[in-house]
Amino acid sequence: MATKDVNVAPARRGSSLRLPTEVNILLVLFGIALVFEILGWIFQGQSFLGNVARLKIMILQVSVIGIIAVGVTQVIISGGIDLSSGSIVGAVAMVSMSFAQSSDYARAVYPALTDMPVIVPVAIGLVVGAIAGFINGWLIAYTKIPPFIATLGMMVAARGFAKWYTKGQPISFPTKSFAFFGSGMMPVIIFLIVAAIFYVAMKYTRYGKFTYAIGANQQAARVSGINVEKQLVRIYVVAGTLSALAAIVVAARGQTAQAGMGLMYELDAIAMTVIGGTSLQGGRGSILGTAIGMVIFGVIISGFTFLRLDAYYQEMMKGAIIVAAVVADTYRQKRRTPKN
Template sequence: MSAAAAADVAVGTKPPGKGAAFGYWWDRVGIGLVLLLLILLMALLAPNFLTVDNALNVARAVSINAILAAGLTMIILTGGIDLSVGSIVAVSGVGAVLLWSSGTPTPLAVLGGVAIGALAGMVNGALVAWLALPAFIVTLGSLTALRGLAYSMLNGQPLVASELGYRGLGNGSIAGIPQPVAIMVVVYAVTWFLLERTRFGRHVYAVGGNMEAARLAGINVKRVLLTVYMLGGATAGVAGVIFSARVLSAQPTAGTGYELDAIAAVVLGGTSLAGGRGRILGTLVGAVIIGVLSNGLVLMNVQFFYQLIIKGLVIIIAIALDSLKRFGRGGS
């Protein structure tokens, strides 16, 4: 079996039977309908929801989670997971601000923050690929270690940088479009191209569909795993730089809990936690759903702890839908 054939088997282009009808149509139509219904609901219940200013606020809020979810999509497509992306947001943002504060030129400070994220992802990927350690355990450990690193880099205190050279990345606009949204569009365009138009993308789907079959087909599975975790770390680094630009400071608490929203966006968007199935544009819709829900709850003055309960239920529903789809396809 060739690598391309293995990928085609893993991805699949048609529903395999009546039992898979729910998953097939949910991935293509259902998630869009959910977003439409949610927007209509919020328009009725949330004051000032359908205003231009609020739409821009939603777009800015969605951008960071969507960028995180783009990287996570590639990881989850291989059957992996990365629980450390929220901590990578923190350490990358802290690194970028520290670099800029030390006199590093702004472009290099930004690239440095992204590189820190990519390096953290590469370490995760190396442990998963070469030592065959469970991704859940590796990234759970990284979540704690990287959060501690962010604190240690600042001696436990936030660093305010009111004149931050790249502050426009978090608060500026290009032709009326918020810069974080423009960056998000670029990230999704690149990710879509990698997954849908390159051999690497076919290999990602093949590894997630059946890792052993992919290995027998000649795919370098370890290289694929290392690459997706590194790309996931890099996108988390981008999110961290944007976050630091938005708040004009280095915050060791940045990104706390962001991994849950990102995973929810990926699964809501139709990507299977078992790997091998999913589309990057579905992830974007899933991220918008999370953003619209959060924004609407704030506008309705729902207390924060109730917001956590609702978002937690959304995550459970997303995982339940994934299990239902896999059951319909005959998966375990």
Template sequence: MTRSFDIRTFVMENIPLIGLIVLMAAVSLYSPNFLTVDNLLNILRQTSINAIIAMGMTFVILTAGIDLSVGSILAFAGAVCASMIAADTPLIVALLTTLVIGAALGAASGSIIAFFGVQAFIATLVGMTMVRGLVLVYTDGRPISTGDFDVANSFYEVGGGYIAGIPIPVIIAGVVFLACWYVLNYTRLGRYVYAIGGNEQVAQLAGVNVSRVKVIVYAISGALSALAGIILTARLESAQPTAGLAYELDAIAAVVLGGTSLAGGRGRITGTLIGALIIGVLNNALNIMDVSSYYQMIAKGAVILLAVVLDGRSKATSK
């Protein structure tokens, strides 16, 4: 027996995608240069960093948590990576070390949450503050240049290079998306993440090691934040002590705009990618319209508020 097509259900399930299409159509009417290949690639390149962080944030929010430390981890990872590149460390060693540091910092927050019962907001707020201080101590408040060794030139390609005309950061974001999509949809860890977000007590009774899963998801968030820090540092050819400020807000916004519930247990990684693209297109559109950065913050806040309201209405109607 075939199911009849329900237009209302289709719209409710695809609000982020429909919103992205409508936004792109509206901007293209305002500016014919918006849909050019160069501009679209520029949007994708600028969106890639936020998308990578947001995909890690999706794991955390699906467990009904939050991670405010991602921007600070990005900055510290970038500083460590830049200093290693400047010391002519082999590229693969520098990259792997940076990713491990990011995962370790994320796992530290996850451990505090899982084993000491500290609320995620508080634990990651403390992590954000302490790691930001660590960045300033490590850099002495000054940028760290990657230098001009051969390894530095190879490192730059990570953030500024192209493969077949596609920016390498976009390719990296695509690989991260596929990996996250597979984990959430086809692995035991993915099922556990949704189960914990749906009802942590029931998941515990069902035999899920809730504490271990929480540590893993925060480690994933930290590692992907470090990856974003690598890309940003490579593109700028230096690590800035102020890098990553307020990046956690954009990441959370992308997750929420993509339809993932802040209450946990409901959401899709594809929605997060669409949410990141909405923010990227919105930023690009406001720049094209020459809107002041102050008003851009107001506009972005209004969009996030709308997404939260729609999420609340969706939960209310599903009960």
């Protein structure tokens, strides 16, 4: 009896439908929030998620670092790393606040003294951040210094500049127009605008496509006609400028600037980025994932504070979170790699 040849696709292991990375991260966020909600009722006798004021403070705190994380995401997608963002925050905060300082208290001595337009301290701060990013990018692209070393050097240099600029003295009393950038929910609004702009840029423009291509395979990107060196400089300039923007927001919010501002911000930004699914090996990640990772990071830290855990436990957990996220990324990479 003749048999018909029937083409049947062989079943493959692990061929079940996979959810997008951002959806998986969002599910993790819901799970972590639920855990803290349950622990809150058990140990504190109150709701973690039901306190709107606590959630508002949490979002305000992480949104500033979230601005930095948007730039760090692009750096990591390109296959690099940026350890200088926190120090750039300190340097830019000092410079911007020095030009944004209100002259009200000094007019008794200098009656003709007037306040500068708010565009001056903002523009100068952004330029300082862009210059720092340009130096990082130029060193990495044209001298072939590893990103870790180049940005580590900038981290030390920028912190030293912040201390030298005013001989370590804090600067306070900004003008009302400058303080506006940190008032109310402005930090959150600024973060959302920045995230939206670079979500579109990374997904729909040549800038984003080139960044992903460089991170996936730099040599292949160069062969395909991408000017890798110029693109790397652009990426680090963007990262430096966003760190400067975060510095302006945090200085305006606290209405003071100190050389130590932004300490460890770079590690928090990297943690948010990696938690959000960006691969430290480059070529994969998204701004949306980083935004969700930012909220996860904030929920965890706020949750520990809510449960009244000591600050040093929180620091240890930050390190554990980064390591866990890297391990998860390594596992995902192995699953994606086809077996011979």
